[in-house]
Amino acid sequence: MADLRSAAVPGLAADDHVRGAAAAPLLIEYGDLECPYCAVLHSKAAPRVRAGSIRWVFRHFPLRSAHPRAWPLSYAAEAAGFQGRFWDFHDTLLEDQGHVDDPHLWARASAMGLDLARFDQDRRSNVALARVKRDFEAGVRAGVVTTPTVFSGGVAHYGEALDALMGSLL
Numbered sequence: 001m002a003d004l005r006s007a008a009v010p011g012l013a014a015d016d017h018v019r020g021a022a023a024a025p026l027l028i029e030y031g032d033l034e035c036p037y038c039a040v041l042h043s044k045a046a047p048r049v050r051a052g053s054i055r056w057v058f059r060h061f062p063l064r065s066a067h068p069r070a071w072p073l074s075y076a077a078e079a080a081g082f083q084g085r086f087w088d089f090h091d092t093l094l095e096d097q098g099h100v101d102d103p104h105l106w107a108r109a110s111a112m113g114l115d116l117a118r119f120d121q122d123r124r125s126n127v128a129l130a131r132v133k134r135d136f137e138a139g140v141r142a143g144v145v146t147t148p149t150v151f152s153g154g155v156a157h158y159g160e161a162l163d164a165l166m167g168s169l170l
Contacts, residue, residue: 012057017086020055025152025169028057030139032147033074033093034067034100041148042094044166054169058090060135061147069100072123074132076105079122083114 012018012026027045031038048054060077062070073093080089092108093100109119122128142151149158150165157165 017058017081017090018055019087020049021052022055024053024055026055026057027165028059028151030059030061030135030142030144030147030149030151032061032063032067032070033077033090034070034097035063035147036097038148039094039097041150041162041166042091046091048169059139060132061139061144061149062132062136063147071132072102073100073105075123075128076109076119078128078131079119079125080109080112080114082122082127083118085112085114088112 012028029038029041029045031041045054045056049056060074062074064071077086077089077093080086089108089112105123106116106119109116139149143156146158148162149156150162151157152165
């Protein structure tokens with residue numbers, strides 16, 4: 001459903017994971033932290049976010065059928081977020097998808113200076129589960145079927161339409 005308007009896409013929520021200049025165009029990504037296409041998108045979007053040309057929201061849309069570690073990675077990112085390090089953890093996962101098993105998650109958390117006992121407890125918590133599930137269900141209601149899907153102005157972009165959107169934001 002590329003380029004179709006979706007009234008089901010919720011606007012920016014108070015607890016969304018968002019970064020970038022407040023005045024920049026808002027893009028809402030439904031992504032999977034184990035998805036190689038999400039990693040490619042991240043490599044294209046991150047410099048634009050840092051430059052202030054776009055404002056980026058990440059919402060979890062883990063696809064277990066394609067990526068068996070996607071749900072645990074989402075929980076781990078949320079656990080890092082509970083300690084104020086969501087984006088750092090998110091970035092490391094997308095920048096190194098070859099090391100996503102538990103020992104590597106602990107190494108990432110340790111390198112970031114996270115409280116490891118809290119990290120472990122939080123990633124297994126109902127709060128992390130509820131957050132990831134809420135994002136996923138919102139994506140389903142919005143018509144998301146693949147990752148990454150990015151909404152801009154209520155329009156869904158994925159595949160070639162997403163490439164065109166990102167190209168237009170250069």
